[in-house]
Amino acid sequence: MNTKPEGCFSEEPVVIKTEALTRKYGKISAVDSMNLEVKEGEIFGLLGPNGAGKTTLISMLCTILKPTSGRASVNGFDIVKEPGKVRKSIGIVFQAPSVDDLLTGRENLQMHNLLFGVPREIRKQRIHEVLSIVNLEKRADDLVNTYSGGMRRRLELARGIMHHPKILFLDEPTLGLDPQTREHIWEYISDLAVKECMTVMLTTHYMEEAESLCDRVAIIDYGKIVVLDSPSELKNQIVGDVVKLKQRTPDTEALKKLEYVRKIEVKDGLLYLSIKDASKHLQDLLTHTGSIDFVEVRSGTLNDVFMHYTGREIREGEAEGGFWERMMKK
Amino acid sequence: MSEIEGIYAIWLREAKIYMREKERVISSIVSPLLWIFAFGAGVGSTVETVQGYSYQIFIYPGVVVMTVLFASLFYGVYIIWDRKLDFLKEVLVAPVSRASVFAGKALGGATDSMIQVVFLLIIGLFISVPLTPIVIIKAFLMLLLISIAMVSIGLVIGANLKSPEGFTLVINFVMWPMFFFSGALFPVSNLSGWLSAVTFINPLTYGVDAVRGIILGTHQFPIFLDVAVMLLFSLIAMGIGVLSFRRM
Numbered sequence: 322m323n324t325k326p327e328g329c330f331s332e333e334p335v336v337i338k339t340e341a342l343t344r345k346y347g348k349i350s351a352v353d354s355m356n357l358e359v360k361e362g363e364i365f366g367l368l369g370p371n372g373a374g375k376t377t378l379i380s381m382l383c384t385i386l387k388p389t390s391g392r393a394s395v396n397g398f399d400i401v402k403e404p405g406k407v408r409k410s411i412g413i414v415f416q417a418p419s420v421d422d423l424l425t426g427r428e429n430l431q432m433h434n435l436l437f438g439v440p441r442e443i444r445k446q447r448i449h450e451v452l453s454i455v456n457l458e459k460r461a462d463d464l465v466n467t468y469s470g471g472m473r474r475r476l477e478l479a480r481g482i483m484h485h486p487k488i489l490f491l492d493e494p495t496l497g498l499d500p501q502t503r504e505h506i507w508e509y510i511s512d513l514a515v516k517e518c519m520t521v522m523l524t525t526h527y528m529e530e531a532e533s534l535c536d537r538v539a540i541i542d543y544g545k546i547v548v549l550d551s552p553s554e555l556k557n558q559i560v561g562d563v564v565k566l567k568q569r570t571p572d573t574e575a576l577k578k579l580e581y582v583r584k585i586e587v588k589d590g591l592l593y594l595s596i597k598d599a600s601k602h603l604q605d606l607l608t609h610t611g612s613i614d615f616v617e618v619r620s621g622t623l624n625d626v627f628m629h630y631t632g633r634e635i636r637e638g639e640a641e642g643g644f645w646e647r648m649m650k651k
Numbered sequence: 652m653s654e655i656e657g658i659y660a661i662w663l664r665e666a667k668i669y670m671r672e673k674e675r676v677i678s679s680i681v682s683p684l685l686w687i688f689a690f691g692a693g694v695g696s697t698v699e700t701v702q703g704y705s706y707q708i709f710i711y712p713g714v715v716v717m718t719v720l721f722a723s724l725f726y727g728v729y730i731i732w733d734r735k736l737d738f739l740k741e742v743l744v745a746p747v748s749r750a751s752v753f754a755g756k757a758l759g760g761a762t763d764s765m766i767q768v769v770f771l772l773i774i775g776l777f778i779s780v781p782l783t784p785i786v787i788i789k790a791f792l793m794l795l796l797i798s799i800a801m802v803s804i805g806l807v808i809g810a811n812l813k814s815p816e817g818f819t820l821v822i823n824f825v826m827w828p829m830f831f832f833s834g835a836l837f838p839v840s841n842l843s844g845w846l847s848a849v850t851f852i853n854p855l856t857y858g859v860d861a862v863r864g865i866i867l868g869t870h871q872f873p874i875f876l877d878v879a880v881m882l883l884f885s886l887i888a889m890g891i892g893v894l895s896f897r898r899m
Binding site for chain 1: 653656657659660661663664667668671672736737738739740741742743744745746747
């Protein structure tokens with residue numbers, strides 16, 4: 322995870338704060354009375370399936386969308402009363418690419434400089450800096466429509482940090498990218514969070530993304546925060562390890578009494594056990610299961626945490642519904 | 652200062668995109684050429700003269716205004732595409748006022764139209780339209796005013812609609828009546844009854860009259876009335892435009 326250089330953040334003040342923040346679409350609450358605090362310097366993840374309210378939350382914090390009720394402040398500025406100040410102090414990378422196809426990478430950055438009032442004397446220098454962070458110097462003067470998906474994302478990252486924002490918002494930063502490119506983008510994100518002393522808030526429905534990138538993760542479902550902690554805490558405290566096994570004669574009574582078994586679930590004739598420390602307790606566990614046909618041990622994932630709280634998985638199929646969701650909106 | 656830079660940034664983007672999309676430039680030059688050479692020369696062969704000019708020369712100012720009208724109104728569709736492709740988001744979250752965003756877009760659209768005007772003025776020189784430098788400057792300014800009014804209307808429609816198809820439908824209801832009842836193709840002085848009434852309430856009639864007056868010297872209304880009507884019309888259109896952009 323990211324380690325900040327000394328002197329980057331003296332203390333850790335709260336830079337994003339929401340109080341009972343709510344946004345309704347008709348009767349449905351996309352974001353339902355949410356209370357959240359993000360500290361300076363964190364990489365904070367909002368994890369949840371599509372339609373959970375992540376994008377709605379971020380849109381409100383970026384002042385694109387007005388809340389139905391509740392309050393929120395970003396960098397100390399109220400999102401409803403001082404949207405101009407909020408916008409100046411944040412950088413945003415949207416879910417759908419918003420760089421201009423018919424402009425070159427450099428021209429996109431120049432336009433951003435003008436729109437965000439970057440001082441004239443540092444503009445050139447700054448463009449050079451951000452291009453080198455995302456490694457796009459060589460292609461800077463090509464039209465964006467010749468870029469690959471990963472390069473576009475990098476250009477957007479560069480653009481998002483151009484005006485030295487204190488907070489960078491990333492809405493599904495790696496949606497639709499191949500796994501390799503995705504890992505590269507993660508590197509760039511944690512890299513620039515360190516180099517630019519920034520707080521990062523990102524939404525994702527990729528478990529691995531939240532696990533490898535975020536200091537803290539809020540799991541969101543139906544517009545509410547289900548649970549909030551660091552990925553390792555979430556996994557260790559809540560799930561631990563998962564033991565999947567098949568009993569010859571299904572009987573869970575004995576298992577329920579074991580103190581290290583946290584949760585028992587039966588699915589498709591298989592038994593799923595959440596165990597505090599499987600390497601230590603497996604031997605003992607198997608003496609209580611009776612004879613078994615099959616056993617598999619793996620460490621818990623954020624998906625297990627999500628399932629623990631909601632009783633369902635974040636399925637890729639659901640999550641990739643972004644395209645249709647966008648089509649229906651327009 | 653930052654507002655002006657914001658306007659400049661948006662205008663610059665529009666101008667660059669326009670120059671890079673060659674189809675846009677070419678298509679907008681071809682149709683006025685057809686009007687002047689095919690329609691003007693064709694109808695001109697059966698009509699003697701109109702107000703002392705050959706028909707081809709008589710409709711020349713009308714065709715120039717028509718080009719501005721079509722190009723400017725249709726420019727509004729790009730706001731819908733920008734929104735559909737999410738390009739507009741970057742601009743909408745920028746710390747510049749919506750009035751500046753509107754101004755940048757409107758100036759961008761007017762630039763598109765005025766580039767076409769320059770082409771048409773050059774063609775005018777070849778078909779012996781009486782163009783002197785003073786006439787060219789005056790006509791250019793008048794056409795710019797018309798263009799800003801029409802771009803604003805296009806942007807208002809674009810900002811309030813969600814689909815390009817819907818835009819085309821709506822714009823046709825605005826564009827064709829405005830064009831036909833503006834006197835671009837015939838003098839409004841000979842009209843009678845309801846037709847005459849319609850032309851009088853059409854703001855574009857005054858724009859056509861002004862441009863024709865500047866280029867050919869044949870006025871229907873006094874020039875200050877023409878300019879006043881277009882100016883008022885532009886201001887109203889821009890006002891509604893800024894309001895529409897605020898709601899976007």
